[in-house]
Amino acid sequence: MNYHLYLHTKIRAVLMGLLFVGLLAGMAACVQKSVEKMPEKAASTAVPFVIQPAKLDLGEVEEGKEAHATLFVRNTGPLTLHIADVQSPCGCTVSDLGSREVPPGGFTTLKVRIDTTAKGGAVKKKVTVTDSFGRSADAWLSLRVLENPHDAGMQGRGIFSGKCAACHVAPAKGKTDGAAIYAAVCIMCHGNQAKGAYAPKLRGLDADGIESVLIHGISRQMPAFAKEKGGPLTSKQLVEVAKWLSGLDE
Ligand code: HEC
Numbered sequence: 001m002n003y004h005l006y007l008h009t010k011i012r013a014v015l016m017g018l019l020f021v022g023l024l025a026g027m028a029a030c031v032q033k034s035v036e037k038m039p040e041k042a043a044s045t046a047v048p049f050v051i052q053p054a055k056l057d058l059g060e061v062e063e064g065k066e067a068h069a070t071l072f073v074r075n076t077g078p079l080t081l082h083i084a085d086v087q088s089p090c091g092c093t094v095s096d097l098g099s100r101e102v103p104p105g106g107f108t109t110l111k112v113r114i115d116t117t118a119k120g121g122a123v124k125k126k127v128t129v130t131d132s133f134g135r136s137a138d139a140w141l142s143l144r145v146l147e148n149p150h151d152a153g154m155q156g157r158g159i160f161s162g163k164c165a166a167c168h169v170a171p172a173k174g175k176t177d178g179a180a181i182y183a184a185v186c187i188m189c190h191g192n193q194a195k196g197a198y199a200p201k202l203r204g205l206d207a208d209g210i211e212s213v214l215i216h217g218i219s220r221q222m223p224a225f226a227k228e229k230g231g232p233l234t235s236k237q238l239v240e241v242a243k244w245l246s247g248l249d250e
């Protein structure tokens with residue numbers, strides 16, 4: 001750390017300290033009045049840190065390329081922040097934390113990389129930071145994934161390969177019930193009750209049409225799910241999930 005930065009940090013720490021003491025004094029003064037009004041939950045759910053920015057648009061990225069973002073986890077509380085975990089629902093998002101310990105008023109960097117393989121169109125990713133008390137703060141990253149002209153079609157890396165298989169293949173294993181198969185490997189894209197999310201809704205479709213899509217695939221985003229095409233589903237599972245979906249009204 002250079003001296004200027006050190007000084008800056010020092011001054012800020014002192015200022016934060018003063019601010020905190022001021023706050024405490026203020027709180028002590030009005031604690032008498034507000035103590036009955038204060039909802040019991042407020043004290044335990046107040047999160048003393050934030051991710052900045054909480055929303056970041058990464059612009060356009062070619063499919064298959066990585067998108068990068070640097071966020072800051074800022075300790076807005078009076079105690080040292082101990083970061084226990086950084087998570088994102090899709091394993092295609094990886095984060096590197098500068099430091100797990102953040103002093104009061106300080107910050108650490110959170111570098112995020114998003115693998116855009118098999119994605120297309122508008123993508124939104126949530127990143128969640130959790131501290132040692134289980135309190136958490138979120139940030140949202142958005143980007144638009146453009147089709148890669150050198151890598152179109154359905155071949156190559158996709159949602160069923162390598163590190164992606166843990167979440168996009170394995171959960172279907174051994175499932176026999178259509179709804180359970182859907183919840184294991186479809187819901188993350190087509191949403192709850194097949195109402196649509198990142199991918200279109202799957203309601204009001206007939207079973208044959210759905211089966212055909214699962215056997216042949218449509219695109220990189222919706223590849224063939226049949227085992228013999230490298231997908232996660234046996235022909236029996238494929239029939240079951242199609243049957244369940246076709247039973248949902250539009
Ligand atoms: C830890 C489990 C997990 C792993 C590993 C994983 N995914 Fe996902 N994936 C999810 C979940 C959950 C969602 C839906 C929630 C979300 O959007 O983050 C999702 C959503 C997606 C989507 C839909 C678009 C989107 O981003 O919302 C695509 C495409 C995708 N994953 C591709 C991949 C690829 C390619 C890999 C490997 C590089 C991968 N995933 C690894 C769990 C995982």
Ligand code: HEC
Nearest residue numbers: 159185186189199200202209210213218219221222225241
């Ligand atoms: C990684 C995200 C992802 C997963 C997982 C996924 N889909 Fe899709 N699916 C899509 C996208 C995106 C489309 C639209 C494809 C296009 O138009 O290129 C689509 C399209 C479809 C269609 C065609 C819809 C229509 O209106 O013609 C069907 C049927 C379908 N998916 C069924 C399923 C089933 C069943 C599963 C689970 C076994 C599943 N999908 C899992 C992303 C996904």
